[in-house]
Amino acid sequence: MRWTVLDSPIGEFSVGTDADAVCGAHFGRVASATDEPVDEVGRLAVAELRAYFAGDLTEFTVPVSAQRGSxxxxxxxxxxxxxxxxxxxxxxxxxxxxxxxxxxxxxxxxxxxxxxxxxxxxxxxxxxxxxxxxxxxxxxxxxxxxxxxxxxxxxxxxx
The missing domain is CATH 1.10.10.10 (Winged helix-like DNA-binding domain superfamily/Winged helix DNA-binding domain)
Structure with missing residues (x-):
């Protein structure tokens, strides 16, 4: 998973992606996070999160994958x-x-x-x-x- 961190009204927020989907998000900076996304899913996720925090997006379209959980x-x-x-x-x-x-x-x-x-x-x-x-x-x-x-x-x- 590749992590990107962005500033937001709730502080630093990290989003983790693989080649196909967002697989994780974390309040704060993940140690391996970069300031710019390294893949297309990461770019879309960061763009949508920025639009959400700006009040311009009310529904996420970025694909999400939960690999764990019952x-x-x-x-x-x-x-x-x-x-x-x-x-x-x-x-x-x-x-x-x-x-x-x-x-x-x-x-x-x-x-x-x-x-x-x-x-x-x-x-x-x-x-x-x-x-x-x-x-x-x-x-x-x-x-x-x-x-x-x-x-x-x-x-x-x-x-």
Missing amino acids: EFERAVWREMIRIPYGETTTYGEVARALGEPGAARAVGVACNRNPVPVIVPCHRIVGAGAKLVGFGGGLPRKVTLLELEASVALRRAWS
Whole structure:
């Protein structure tokens, strides 16, 4: 995997690609990361992330590949991608959508293990009653991402 780091409103953010897809993302700089992508998938990922952070992109098109995780975790990650930009859902709602109504905590574990945060938007999942809980990048980053999406969604709805 080749890593590229970019500056963002949530600090340095590294994105890892292979020849075909984004395979990882990390809050902060990965030691082997370069400042410029070395392949076409990396260029697309960085361009889309920059557009997302600028408020110009609401849906990622870069291919994503999750090589690890249980079948349940991969199902949670697929469900995350279905959460509309600027909206949130709860861990319990995701569990119910997957036919596992008692698995809210397992959904939380899957969120924590998400290999491609931001592009696979685990930040859109909140606790019951819209409580801000849990985020691998820390709650301040989660708040920043949710505020970014909410402001862009409102601006687009009102224009």
